Amino acid sequence: MEITEFHFFFFCCVFTLFSRNDGLPVSAGPVTRFSLPGGNVVLPCRPASPLSHDLVLEWLRVDVLPSLTLFVLRDGEELKQDKDDRYVGRTALTDGYSLRLLDVQSQDNGTYSCVFWRGTQRQHQESVSLIVARVSEVNISTSKMPSNELLVVCESCDWYPPPQVFLLDSTRKDLHALTKRSTGRDGLVSFSATLDLNKATLTGNRTVICRVEIPEMNLVRESQIDVGEGFSPQEAGSLPLVISVLCVLLLFCIIITCVTVYCWRRCQEHILRKTKPKKGSGASEDYLLELFGSVETSAGEMEDNKTSEGKAEAREVFPSDEPLPRVHADIMNVETTGTIQTVRVNRLSKTGVEASEELADRDLTEMEKYKEDILFVGKQRGVHPALIAAIISRQSQAGTSLSQTGYGTFDHDCFGLMQINKLYHNLDERTGPFSREHLDQGAAYLRLLIDTMRKNTGWTAEQNLKGAVACYIAGPEKVIGLKYDEVDSVTPNNDFANDVIARAQWYAKNHFKMS
Numbered sequence: 001m002e003i004t005e006f007h008f009f010f011f012c013c014v015f016t017l018f019s020r021n022d023g024l025p026v027s028a029g030p031v032t033r034f035s036l037p038g039g040n041v042v043l044p045c046r047p048a049s050p051l052s053h054d055l056v057l058e059w060l061r062v063d064v065l066p067s068l069t070l071f072v073l074r075d076g077e078e079l080k081q082d083k084d085d086r087y088v089g090r091t092a093l094t095d096g097y098s099l100r101l102l103d104v105q106s107q108d109n110g111t112y113s114c115v116f117w118r119g120t121q122r123q124h125q126e127s128v129s130l131i132v133a134r135v136s137e138v139n140i141s142t143s144k145m146p147s148n149e150l151l152v153v154c155e156s157c158d159w160y161p162p163p164q165v166f167l168l169d170s171t172r173k174d175l176h177a178l179t180k181r182s183t184g185r186d187g188l189v190s191f192s193a194t195l196d197l198n199k200a201t202l203t204g205n206r207t208v209i210c211r212v213e214i215p216e217m218n219l220v221r222e223s224q225i226d227v228g229e230g231f232s233p234q235e236a237g238s239l240p241l242v243i244s245v246l247c248v249l250l251l252f253c254i255i256i257t258c259v260t261v262y263c264w265r266r267c268q269e270h271i272l273r274k275t276k277p278k279k280g281s282g283a284s285e286d287y288l289l290e291l292f293g294s295v296e297t298s299a300g301e302m303e304d305n306k307t308s309e310g311k312a313e314a315r316e317v318f319p320s321d322e323p324l325p326r327v328h329a330d331i332m333n334v335e336t337t338g339t340i341q342t343v344r345v346n347r348l349s350k351t352g353v354e355a356s357e358e359l360a361d362r363d364l365t366e367m368e369k370y371k372e373d374i375l376f377v378g379k380q381r382g383v384h385p386a387l388i389a390a391i392i393s394r395q396s397q398a399g400t401s402l403s404q405t406g407y408g409t410f411d412h413d414c415f416g417l418m419q420i421n422k423l424y425h426n427l428d429e430r431t432g433p434f435s436r437e438h439l440d441q442g443a444a445y446l447r448l449l450i451d452t453m454r455k456n457t458g459w460t461a462e463q464n465l466k467g468a469v470a471c472y473i474a475g476p477e478k479v480i481g482l483k484y485d486e487v488d489s490v491t492p493n494n495d496f497a498n499d500v501i502a503r504a505q506w507y508a509k510n511h512f513k514m515s
Contacts, residue, residue: 030111030127034161034217035104036135043128045097045114051124056117059091059099062127063111070112071099106132133214134160134188138223139492140210142197143423150197152177152227154210157190157410165193166211170204190410197227324382327450329461331384331501331508336466339499356502359393364510366398370417371511373436378514381443383450386512387465388418388443390504391472394496395419399434406433418442446472456480470497 035041043059059071061084070087072079080088090102097114109132116124140154154167154177167177177193184190193210202208209224338353350358367374367389374392378385396402396417401409406429408414414421416433420442431437449468453476457464463484470479470487478490488497508514 030129032129032131032216034131034133034214035101035108036133036219037104037106039104040100040102041104041130042094043099043101043112043114043130044095045099045126045128046095047097047116047124047126051116052118054118055123057097058115058117060113060115061110062113070101101130104130104132106134108132131161131216133217133219134158135163135214135219135221137493138210138212138221140208140223140225141492142225142227145423148198150227152195152197152208152225153192154194154212154223155190155192155410156212158188159191159212159214160188161214161216162189163191163212163214165191166213167193167195168209168211169202170207170209172209173203175200175202175208202227323380324447326382326514327384327447327461327465329450329465331386331465331504334462334466334501334505336498336501336505337495338502340493340495353502353505356499357506359499360390360503360506361510363393363398363400364507366400367392367507368511370398370434370439373439374512377436377439377443380440381447383443383447384504384508384514386504386506386508386514387446387469387500388439389507389512390500391442391446391469392417393503393507394500402433416442420445449476452476453480459484466497466501469500473497 031044033041033043045059053076057071057073058069061068061070068084068086069082070084071091071093072082073093083091086107087101092100092102094100099112099114101108108130111127111129113125113127115122136156136158138154138156140152143151143153145151152167154165162181162183165177165179167175169175175195177195179191179193181189181191191212195208206227207224208227209222211220211222213220336353336356338351338356339359340352370392374385374388377383378388392398395414396408396419399417402416403409403412406415408419411419413423415427415429416435416438418439418441420427420438425441425445428437446468449471450465453459453464453467453471454461456476457467457480459467467479467484467487470491473492473496474490479487482489488494491497493499
């Protein structure tokens with residue numbers, strides 16, 4: 001092939017371009033390192049060939065202007081006069097020229113470079129990107145929709161980098177849940193994965209596992225739930241049409257009969273109350289037991305607790321104009337281990353009861369805004385106001401975690417300070433999420449659960465109080481029948497009841513005493 005003058009010029013240009021480096025070795029591209037807040041991380045700097053000992057090593061953060069100095073090494077000693085105050089006591093060399101960064105903080109997210117100098121000339125430079133991850137509590141729950149769809153919902157918020165989310169059965173098979181993600185202005189990711197159990201095929205036992213992972217960090221968070229004996233996938237066409245119609249008609253007749261009997265009994269009770277003289281200003285315990293004798297309800301109303309099937313309106317059960325007798329249980333004598341996993345979510349250094357008390361103290365300033373209403377509602381319902389305050393602290397952080405609409409910033413079905421679920425309770429949003437009426441509805445429901453536990457268990461008054469707190473989040477159908485030391489096994493993070501009781505004991509000693 002004949003080489004023309006054009007070909008010769010082209011080859012010369014290519015040779016010149018690829019042979020030019022100006023004597024400055026630079027790494028091919030920045031590597032990436034990950035860390036969680038509070039952890040330690042090593043930022044690598046490994047030149048391909050040995051460097052002269054008379055060079056000066058400087059570690060810089062280069063994604064901000066002006067750049068920040070983390071570490072300077074000259075003649076084997078660290079020079080500290082140019083070191084940025086934010087990195088004092090947090091840096092050290094390791095493995096040659098690599099930099100160990102201690103107590104990583106969210107604001108450390110950025111790009112760093114190690115630079116070797118001879119005088120004012122750069123001899124070598126490498127870059128590394130540091131990503132400070134954010135992880136949160138993973139909540140999984142079940143919910144029965146009005147259309148009889150039984151759903152498993154896994155949800156969490158404030159993650160970075162964006163995680164992968166899977167719903168698995170007990171054999172670790174992917175159930176292909178529908179996942180929705182959203183990214184806030186701060187770049188943090190929230191997600192919700194939903195699975196219709198009526199359309200899913202579970203193998204193994206009836207456990208559904210929510211697995212959330214960030215592959216780049218080998219970081220995994222899992223939470224699981226037992227969907228229970230009530231799960232039975234529908235098989236369309238399994239019954240002949242005639243039998244199906246007859247079953248529907250039979251069910252309709254049963255419902256009509258039950259409604260008729262119930263209305264008749266209520267009329268009789270109304271007549272008896274009209275003719276029976278009142279004793280004192282409050283409802284007696286026998287009166288409450290009579291009311292609760294026919295109540296079958298599920299909690300299904302807070303945080304991630306969508307397991308109930310019926311609506312429980314305690315505010316229709318209790319007379320609103322007369323205070324009820326106090327619950328005969330000493331809140332200070334209730335056994336509690338305090339919070340467990342909630343410690344990690346809130347990044348606390350303390351554990352157990354001390355951690356719960358720190359969280360309660362953190363919410364005290366905001367809680368004081370509602371103190372008058374909490375004390376009034378507690379007196380009307382016979383429930384210790386410190387217990388109401390503790391539920392508000394755990395559920396909505398004294399209202400600071402609510403959106404502008406009054407609903408939870410992540411669970412858009414839960415309303416107000418006490419996070420009452422609109423799917424299972426008749427809410428009057430016009431009264432507002434911080435109103436006395438809202439607190440009264442939540443306290444009345446809690447009182448209903450306390451008396452329900454008292455009638456259905458042989459426990460002490462203090463044990464029934466703790467069991468009622470577990471019912472508030474998980475529903476009595478899950479709690480009644482458990483051993484006392486198992487009540488938190490069905491609550492979020494397995495610590496809801498213990499955490500609320502520990503916070504309530506702290507509030508009982510700080511501004512929320514029973515009058």
